[in-house]
Amino acid sequence: MNNKVSRIRKGVLTGMSLSLLIPILAACNSNSEKDDPNNRRVLRVGTMYGSKSDESWFRQQFTDMFEFSHSNIEIEVVPAIDYTEMQFEDQSKRENQPDQFTRVKEIMSGTNPVDVMIINDLNMLGQLVNESLLKQLDPLLKDDKIDINEFVPTIVEGIKDQGNGFLYALTPTFQPAALYYNKGLFTKAGVDFPKDDMNWDDVFNLAKRMKSGSGKDAIYGFSFNQWGASDSFWDLQNFAAPLQLKMYDDKGETMTVNSQQWQTLWETMVQLKNDRVTPRQEDMQYDQPESDTGIYNPYRSRLFYSGRVAMTIGDYGMMNEIQLMNDNSDKLKMEKLDWDVVTVPYHVGKEGIGGNIFLGQLAGINANAANPKDAWEFVKFMNGKEWAKLKSRSTYEMSARKEFVKVRDGMNFNIDAFTKMRPAPASYGGNTLKEQELLREKPNLSMITDMGSMIYSQVMQGNRTVKEGLALWEDQGNALLQKIKTTPKGQIPDAFDGINTGDSGGISPQKKALMEASGEVFVD
Structure with missing residues (x-):
């Protein structure tokens, strides 16, 4: 389904949801503090990507209901990266894409920091926790007597995995x-x-x-x-994601792919294809x-x-x-x-760990928030029962609250299958905090993934054996890592000269998929 049709449907659902919530919201608005015209506040909500052109869609998804029920609070949406800024830039400027994590840190640590951060990447959550940029939610949940056991356990565990055993964000829905x-x-x-x-x-x-x-x-x-x-290399990455195998060492100077684990994975994929399984x-x-x-x-x-x-x-x-x-x-x-x-x-x-499970609406409170009280009210509202009841009508994502995980009307299937597995770290980019930090310092390390995609394509086509492919990836990857050491950003024109793809489609589809999944490409 194309995105425009999807957004229209989401808008219709939002409108229907608004009419259903009017009695609840009216009760919320009876609070005198919220009705006091002299007690208006601004709540700044950060997003990883966005633009003015699609802000209305974001507001329908995340903030309109909250503003309606909290009449004294005005929401200001602050994207870390406004992708329209790059739309009309020349190619030379486009080569140096803005670093996502750096931009997120800027809107969370600047002179006017956001109060809430909406995170659509589980790996990013771990990075923000590691930088002490998010407020721990466990004490707030305890003070407000919110029972975390009402949420799907595997989703809570997946979020805690990125917070060293603690909760630094909550999500109302997930895509299992x-x-x-x-x-x-x-x-x-x-x-x-x-x-x-x-x-x-x-x-x-x-x-x-x-x-x-x-x-x-x-x-x-x-x-x-x-x-x-x-x-495709994308399928291989999703298959391997829970194993968190490394392509290179912690310094980004030596390849680590010519190993038994990598070989077993590649041989499995090749054998399944050759046997026509x-x-x-x-x-x-x-x-x-x-x-x-x-x-x-x-x-x-x-x-x-x-x-x-x-x-x-x-x-x-x-x-x-x-x-x-x-x-x-x-x-x-x-x-x-x-x-x-x-x-x-x-x-x-x-x-208990599965691939292809995504948490795209994680909401956390900025540790530097100027308005932490309202920020917590927003996170509570976004993850509350009333909102969960409405979001549970979604046909493409599932409620994170156990109460609303139900088989759809007219269907009969094993719905527990969608809630038993804990999400694995994303299959693209770096899976560990060290790898993510290294990728920020040397964005060109993503070329190692591109190289692997090209060689994997050759292996799957039968042009190389698995051992030959991994040996080539190790050899040419080590050479490329030395070039990246001196040119961590920008173009490396001869990056893949040592590889004869033999196939014009060896890299582009996988690279595009990786970029779209990580939020680097947006298609209207």
Whole structure:
């Protein structure tokens, strides 16, 4: 669904929500302190990215309800990076992208610091905690008798992981993932359904039992994403995220990829593809049948939807697409999908931690806040029961409050699968605080990831063996790290000269995906 349609729907939902909250808000406004015209305050709310052009959307999502119920408080939205500032700059200026963490620190530590910080990156939360820029929330929760046990435990634990065991932010919602499976395919094959708490080996062994046929009749056991092909570096990174493997040492001077752990991961991905357990890019090609209706079928090439992949990793919103397809199956001339979900698999030794789980609405109080009292009122409101009840209607994210985690009307699925796993650190950039600090000092270290993507593409295409690929990444990566040492920022024209991609599409899609996921690219 494109973003404009999504925003229109969100706006409609916000309007409906406002009408439903009027009785509650009227009660809130009866407080004489809030009605006192001489007691007006400004609450500054920081965002990681933004602009005046989309501020109205942000306000609908986060602040309008609060301002309506707190008539004496005026919200001022302060983006750390206003991406419209770069829109009309020349290319030479665009080469030096603003450092996200530095800009966030500036609006939290300057002469007029923000009071609240909205964080859409779990890694960023850990960085801010490490810099002592956020106020610990545990004492405030205790003073106001707010029971943290009312929230989904794994989400609370995931947030605490970034706060050294303490809470420095709360989120009203999260975007979980699960392992979707086609019940009809399993029944037909006489194989038991997947179950919760499987590790990756369990899933791959199950997938091998489910593969069958060849050509256009082939059934694949598993796909790392709902779109089909599972041979991108992005899929590898999400798969490996809970392991937090390093590409280079703490100084950013020596590569560490030529190891048994990296080799095992790459060999696993290659073997799954070669054994046709997972589909390849060419397996997704499908000619649209000619039809008098002229209806284009977007699900034909998405193999899980068309019944050609038995299991796939998908987010909470994926069920919207399944429902849409099932509701229109007659028009599309497709068989309805009988499905369910179980928990995303875990790596042995990393039990309870899953990839593809995102927390995008973390709200914390600036340790330097000029208005900490109202800041806490805002964080409480944003994470309160009334707001959670409204946000629980979302079809693409789930409430962080257990009370509102419910199966949607008309559906029947294992909803607990979405709440059992703790989120892993993001798969892009640095996973540890040291790595993140190093990336800020040497932004060109991201080129090491780009190099890995290019070589991985060659390996998946069969142009190199896994050992050759990792040895090349180590060799060329070490050479690039020395160039980055002298040129930590800006262009390095010959960065990839030692690699013959043999494929014009070796890097761009993955790089774009990494940038979009980290907030560096915004698409209207």
